[in-house]
Amino acid sequence: MTPLTQTSYVVMGLLGQAGEATPYDLKQIVAATIGNFFSIPHSQIYAEPARLAKAGYLTERRERAGRRRKHYGLTAKGRKALEEWLSTPTEELYELRDPGLLKLAFGSDPRELARTQLAGHEQKLEELQRMARLLQVADPSEGARLVAEAGIGHQKEYIRFWKKIAVRR
Amino acid sequence: MTPLTQTSYVVMGLLGQAGEATPYDLKQIVAATIGNFFSIPHSQIYAEPARLAKAGYLTERRERAGRRRKHYGLTAKGRKALEEWLSTPTEELYELRDPGLLKLAFGSDPRELARTQLAGHEQKLEELQRMARLLQVADPSEGARLVAEAGIGHQKEYIRFWKKIAVRR
DNA sequence: GAACAATGGTCCGAACCGTACCATCTAATC
DNA sequence: GATTAGATGGTACGGTTCGGACCATTGTTC
Numbered sequence: 001m002t003p004l005t006q007t008s009y010v011v012m013g014l015l016g017q018a019g020e021a022t023p024y025d026l027k028q029i030v031a032a033t034i035g036n037f038f039s040i041p042h043s044q045i046y047a048e049p050a051r052l053a054k055a056g057y058l059t060e061r062r063e064r065a066g067r068r069r070k071h072y073g074l075t076a077k078g079r080k081a082l083e084e085w086l087s088t089p090t091e092e093l094y095e096l097r098d099p100g101l102l103k104l105a106f107g108s109d110p111r112e113l114a115r116t117q118l119a120g121h122e123q124k125l126e127e128l129q130r131m132a133r134l135l136q137v138a139d140p141s142e143g144a145r146l147v148a149e150a151g152i153g154h155q156k157e158y159i160r161f162w163k164k165i166a167v168r169r
Numbered sequence: 170m171t172p173l174t175q176t177s178y179v180v181m182g183l184l185g186q187a188g189e190a191t192p193y194d195l196k197q198i199v200a201a202t203i204g205n206f207f208s209i210p211h212s213q214i215y216a217e218p219a220r221l222a223k224a225g226y227l228t229e230r231r232e233r234a235g236r237r238r239k240h241y242g243l244t245a246k247g248r249k250a251l252e253e254w255l256s257t258p259t260e261e262l263y264e265l266r267d268p269g270l271l272k273l274a275f276g277s278d279p280r281e282l283a284r285t286q287l288a289g290h291e292q293k294l295e296e297l298q299r300m301a302r303l304l305q306v307a308d309p310s311e312g313a314r315l316v317a318e319a320g321i322g323h324q325k326e327y328i329r330f331w332k333k334i335a336v337r338r
Numbered sequence: 339g340a341a342c343a344a345t346g347g348t349c350c351g352a353a354c355c356g357t358a359c360c361a362t363c364t365a366a367t368c
Numbered sequence: 369g370a371t372t373a374g375a376t377g378g379t380a381c382g383g384t385t386c387g388g389a390c391c392a393t394t395g396t397t398c
Contacts, residue, residue, distance in 0.1 A: 174353075213355075
């Protein structure tokens with residue numbers, strides 16, 4: 001039995017948008033886009049397509065020469081599973097692991113922490129804004145744009161939060 | 170070698186605040202507080218203290234009768250490790266897995282999704298606000314209060330986001 | 339054509355995870 | 369005072385995930 005995990009749907013979802021792709025392609029896309037709100041370690045991005053292919057959700061085509069890259073694409077079965085998943089809204093909310101907040105909760109010095117975290121979030125915000133600008137012109141999908149917006153909103157929220165702490169007396 | 174993971178610090182951090190505790194106690198505290206921004210499955214909360222005790226970071230005392238609960242506390246070594254960790258601000262940001270945004274990115278129907286997610290986040294917000302009120306009166310630690318505030322801020326951000334989508338034409 | 343960076347990928351043991359199950363205590367009900 | 373239901377408290381375990389180290393091919397620069 002091959003249970004489909006959220007990672008599975010990430011892979012299938014990307015292939016649904018990108019057509020055929022190698023795991024490396026997927027890795028790049030993840031890093032640039034959904035990695036921002038759905039983290040996946042790179043080793044999984046290589047392992048998962050193989051697993052899915054074996055279970056009939058993906059086609060696997062291997063180059064005969066050179067790098068012998070593997071290219072994956074959705075099968076009908078894969079496409080069906082993906083669509084089914086997409087058409088059922090989740091109630092589940094997020095899962096979060098924020099080491100900054102963790103330290104804060106346990107009594108780290110708030111101001112120092114705030115400085116460090118602030119820097120990170122500001123940088124992240126810029127990244128996201130850059131990305132959003134690209135999507136404005138380039139991307140066909142509305143979902144991608146919305147999601148980028150969501151990310152921006154949360155970064156701003158983080159920045160408000162840490163700033164408040166940083167400037168406190 | 171026993172590398173200290175974030176989970177380790179959660180356990181040690183809680184013991185730092187609570188004094189001695191059983192894994193069950195820890196589980197309860199996590200569920201009520203830091204679980205909101207740092208998720209850990211309950212099986213880990215039982216496994217980790219044992220691991221840490223074996224490595225000398227915790228003391229382990231087992232009741233002789235009845236439930237034979239195990240009580241854990243920080244050793245000097247544990248306290249030192251904790252303090253060291255607390256005194257180094259992290260640059261690392263969060264790790265997030267949000268299935269709602271994932272589906273949105275891949276083309277789920279935004280309005281339907283919004284309705285479902287909205288309900289969840291509104292409930293979560295209430296929970297957090299209830300908790301925050303409790304902390305106002307009961308909790309000594311400033312960190313805990315700040316962190317609850319952060320959570321509230323993000324829930325509100327989520328609600329703004331999904332609401333905007335839900336009411337769209 | 340050597341050296342170096344970028345690309346593309348594999349491998350592995352430890353940690354993690356969900357889930358199912360087990361045991362003890364409490365206290366209400368008869 | 370026996371029975372039972374629910375809350376409390378905990379263990380076990382096999383499969384999955386994870387980070388990180390390492391390997392191989394290609395492209396670029398000198």
